[in-house]
Amino acid sequence: MADENERAEVQRAHWQDTYTAHPGMYGEQPSAPAVHACAVFRAAGAKDVVELGAGHGRDALYFAREGFTVRATDFSAIGLDQLRASAKAQDVTGRATTIVHDVRDPLPLPDASVDAVFAHMLLCMALSTAEIRVLVGEVRRVLRPGGVFIYTVRHTGDAHYGAGTAHGDDIYEHGGFAVHYFSRDLVDALAEGWTLEEVFPFEEGDLPRRLWRITQTLPR
Numbered sequence: 001m002a003d004e005n006e007r008a009e010v011q012r013a014h015w016q017d018t019y020t021a022h023p024g025m026y027g028e029q030p031s032a033p034a035v036h037a038c039a040v041f042r043a044a045g046a047k048d049v050v051e052l053g054a055g056h057g058r059d060a061l062y063f064a065r066e067g068f069t070v071r072a073t074d075f076s077a078i079g080l081d082q083l084r085a086s087a088k089a090q091d092v093t094g095r096a097t098t099i100v101h102d103v104r105d106p107l108p109l110p111d112a113s114v115d116a117v118f119a120h121m122l123l124c125m126a127l128s129t130a131e132i133r134v135l136v137g138e139v140r141r142v143l144r145p146g147g148v149f150i151y152t153v154r155h156t157g158d159a160h161y162g163a164g165t166a167h168g169d170d171i172y173e174h175g176g177f178a179v180h181y182f183s184r185d186l187v188d189a190l191a192e193g194w195t196l197e198e199v200f201p202f203e204e205g206d207l208p209r210r211l212w213r214i215t216q217t218l219p220r
């Protein structure tokens with residue numbers, strides 16, 4: 001546990017430094033999974049979205065521009081400062097709010113209070129399998145019946161899987177960033193009690209990162 005806490009603090013500092021050095025590092029355009037999620041959330045009748053690990057907000061602000069009410073969370077206050085500045089510039093402050101939050105802590109939201117949750121490359125951060133299981137339980141708790149959870153993760157087919165410093169539990173650190181590479185078994189375990197709608201493979205960036213986009217819903 002001490003090791004996990006220490007690793008999380010090192011990672012938070014690394015993300016704070018990275019956003020300071022590279023403001024808006026992911027650009028202003030939404031990610032492909034966010035564009036897909038927007039259509040899925042709209043078809044499900046969702047009005048409000050919680051984003052976990054929103055960073056500087058390329059996706060949260062896209063959801064806001066598309067008319068959703070968005071609560072963007074991240075443990076980097078610097079990333080979220082950049083998100084709020086962009087929200088002002090894009091005139092969506094009324095629909096986008098931020099919460100500094102470490103996903104290893106309970107979500108600061110009531111039970112059954114959210115229509116949809118989105119998390120692009122957050123569950124595959126430096127989180128243990130036990131922490132990921134608890135987090136998905138929290139997502140389940142805050143979603144309304146019929147709620148939709150879309151998340152993406154790098155997986156064991158990624159070029160960096162097994163490279164760099166091994167932390168155990170399929171977590172490897174490369175260039176200062178620790179990543180938990182997901183196995184298909186882990187995806188299936190996290191969907192127990194949900195309807196697993198889709199596990200969609202895709203690539204992002206130059207490496208390229210190899211990811212899965214997972215969509216799972218709660219029964220109504």
Ligand SMILES: C[S@@+](CC[C@H](N)C(=O)[O-])C[C@H]1O[C@@H](n2cnc3c(N)ncnc32)[C@H](O)[C@@H]1O
Nearest residue numbers: 015026053054055074075076102103120121125
């Ligand atoms: C790979 S980046 C993706 C950012 C954003 N989703 C995007 O695609 O533009 C991962 C994000 O997760 C955040 N993060 C990592 N570990 C976290 C944790 N334990 N709690 C909350 N946020 C975390 C980082 O600060 C970073 O903004």
